[in-house]
Amino acid sequence: MHTQSIVFITGGTSGIGKETVRALATTGATVVFTARDAKKGEAVQEEITRETGNSTVTFLIGDLSSFASIRAVAEEFKKRYSRLDVLINNAGVLPQERQESKDGIELNLAVNYLAPFLLTNLLLPVLKQSAPSRIINVSSSMYTEGEIRFDDLESKKSFTKYSAYAQSKLALLLFTKKLARDLKGSGVTVNALHPGVIGTEITMQNVRTMNPLVAFIFKRTFISPAQGAETSVYLATSPDVANISGEYFEKKKSVSSAPQANDMDVAEKLETIAKTKVLL
Ligand SMILES: NC(=O)c1ccc[n+]([C@@H]2O[C@H](COP(=O)([O-])OP(=O)(O)OC[C@H]3O[C@@H](n4cnc5c(N)ncnc54)[C@H](OP(=O)(O)O)[C@@H]3O)[C@@H](O)[C@H]2O)c1
Numbered sequence: 338m339h340t341q342s343i344v345f346i347t348g349g350t351s352g353i354g355k356e357t358v359r360a361l362a363t364t365g366a367t368v369v370f371t372a373r374d375a376k377k378g379e380a381v382q383e384e385i386t387r388e389t390g391n392s393t394v395t396f397l398i399g400d401l402s403s404f405a406s407i408r409a410v411a412e413e414f415k416k417r418y419s420r421l422d423v424l425i426n427n428a429g430v431l432p433q434e435r436q437e438s439k440d441g442i443e444l445n446l447a448v449n450y451l452a453p454f455l456l457t458n459l460l461l462p463v464l465k466q467s468a469p470s471r472i473i474n475v476s477s478s479m480y481t482e483g484e485i486r487f488d489d490l491e492s493k494k495s496f497t498k499y500s501a502y503a504q505s506k507l508a509l510l511l512f513t514k515k516l517a518r519d520l521k522g523s524g525v526t527v528n529a530l531h532p533g534v535i536g537t538e539i540t541m542q543n544v545r546t547m548n549p550l551v552a553f554i555f556k557r558t559f560i561s562p563a564q565g566a567e568t569s570v571y572l573a574t575s576p577d578v579a580n581i582s583g584e585y586f587e588k589k590k591s592v593s594s595a596p597q598a599n600d601m602d603v604a605e606k607l608e609t610i611a612k613t614k615v616l617l
Pocket of ligand 1: 347402430477
């Protein structure tokens, strides 16, 4: 990554996203992140600018549970910046109950899959113009527990929090693999990753519902948010992965993914549905 590089990351206000912003800011790149709340965005911008001396760190207000907001954020980004070297789809949710987005879509599907799907597609022209460029999708190893339930994609018939989350992270991985195929020869790469298990809000809300002994043991497996950011930072910056695309990474290593993440018929069917939902 060179100092003129521009990185755009969703969900830079806490956890892994915030640590990814911090690490990338130290490279001297221009780092733009999304925040839902201006106060939270300002606090992160101020803290990281002060710490790294990188005055380009900035944020755009955006709610990934709204297609209109995603479109507005992509427009604003394109208005302000003429290139995009790295897009990191990091923001994610794991709601405890079934919830719907502003567009009336089950929240895991909306924020963890349809939001990165729409944002990436809207920014693809600028990523192509800026090639070589990279797209990084923060998935989760929980995708292995997932299946794409075409008969109940939005968990209307039955909802369990982990299966809705796992399905959305599998959908993101299928999107990654299909997009890598479509982008062959374009100079734009796209990879996905599992960050590790980190005691951020997304995890802690589940820990609070666990039996105390199970919670105690589970918490001992946590790595820090900064460690959780390492694979995203590696994929964003390392020359070793400049020509790698369509792969799934854990601990900065490409690892083989489960059969359900390689089913391109499912990926294509899902993409057709996603396009209809986000009106692409
Ligand atoms: N922590 C883990 O153990 C773990 C494991 C596997 C995968 N992951 C994945 O890692 C990614 C980052 O999670 P984290 O652990 O850093 O969790 P986190 O601390 O809860 O951070 C989630 C981020 O996503 C943002 N976000 C949530 N809903 C949003 C929405 N509707 N619009 C815009 N932004 C939204 C949050 O913004 P606000 O500050 O406004 O809430 C926050 O910046 C997620 O994709 C998650 O699925 C995490």
